[in-house]
Amino acid sequence: MNEDKTKKEDQNQDEQSNPSSLVQKIQQLGQSNVPQAPDSNIHVLSIIGQVEGHVQLPPQNKTTKYEHLLPQLIAIEQNNKIEGLVILLNTVGGDVEAGLALSEMIASISKPTVSIVLGGGHSIGVPIAVSTDYSFIVPTATMTIHPIRLTGLVIGVPQTFEYLDKMQDRVINFVTHHSNIKEEKFKELMFEKGNLTRDIGTNVVGADAVEYGLIDEVGGVTDAMKKINELINENKEKEGQVIQ
Amino acid sequence: MILYTPLSETDIFPHSQNEFSNRHCVNYQGKMLFVEEGKDGTYSLLQLLSTDPQDFLDEKYTPGTKIR
Numbered sequence: 449m450n451e452d453k454t455k456k457e458d459q460n461q462d463e464q465s466n467p468s469s470l471v472q473k474i475q476q477l478g479q480s481n482v483p484q485a486p487d488s489n490i491h492v493l494s495i496i497g498q499v500e501g502h503v504q505l506p507p508q509n510k511t512t513k514y515e516h517l518l519p520q521l522i523a524i525e526q527n528n529k530i531e532g533l534v535i536l537l538n539t540v541g542g543d544v545e546a547g548l549a550l551s552e553m554i555a556s557i558s559k560p561t562v563s564i565v566l567g568g569g570h571s572i573g574v575p576i577a578v579s580t581d582y583s584f585i586v587p588t589a590t591m592t593i594h595p596i597r598l599t600g601l602v603i604g605v606p607q608t609f610e611y612l613d614k615m616q617d618r619v620i621n622f623v624t625h626h627s628n629i630k631e632e633k634f635k636e637l638m639f640e641k642g643n644l645t646r647d648i649g650t651n652v653v654g655a656d657a658v659e660y661g662l663i664d665e666v667g668g669v670t671d672a673m674k675k676i677n678e679l680i681n682e683n684k685e686k687e688g689q690v691i692q
Numbered sequence: 693m694i695l696y697t698p699l700s701e702t703d704i705f706p707h708s709q710n711e712f713s714n715r716h717c718v719n720y721q722g723k724m725l726f727v728e729e730g731k732d733g734t735y736s737l738l739q740l741l742s743t744d745p746q747d748f749l750d751e752k753y754t755p756g757t758k759i760r
Contacts, residue, residue, distance in 0.1 A: 491743035
């Protein structure tokens, strides 16, 4: 067993000279080599697919498990070499409490954070997108704002409605506190009729999200990297002043 | 067969437990990896759980890589 392992490691080391492992690599990913670069002071957290919370989803779903991300966020906060964090978002939403947990974690990190909404940042993706210091949305990305809903067993009593209403208030409060959108406007978008087929809510596209004050700017990777470097420099200057 | 029901798909066709049990989150060479156990006992890498963008350039951690 051990011998096999060392043999495999040897194979990995001289991949270029060993055609079989190269063929395997091409079969796996359709590529043979990737460039190496020096350490980065900016880390990237991608939130893709569904935000998975209390219930484990079947394997065919693409999910981001919040219990994986929370320790990573702590590690980013503690590591001195990491100066900034970029959040990449392409999510359909998911567990409300898991999403809010992630949002609060990102919002309370002391290091500069920038988010980019790519493709979609729907429902619980909205608080995650606005939780950063500065947020970007690419022109083609959309964000669906809609009231929260429950799946599974629901007890048909007025208290259930109150519970849902309170949970919704938590989302609304978070979004209005961390972005420039007014509470009235956000609620108006949330309860709008006729925009989504047979559903309540609004689908906000790129530039509209900026117009409503939900997102700070329309832009992609270049703008986000420029902004995060700017924020890092500001942060460094502030720290320098404290020491003096 | 068409089912017209308000129940969710998973309530009618529950997923088998082994769909979950062959997927693991492991620490391999200091990196957290999400892997799927194959029938022959090998593990193939599904997802690298890292925030360091440089880790994703490391060809050892490309998705689909067989480990052990």
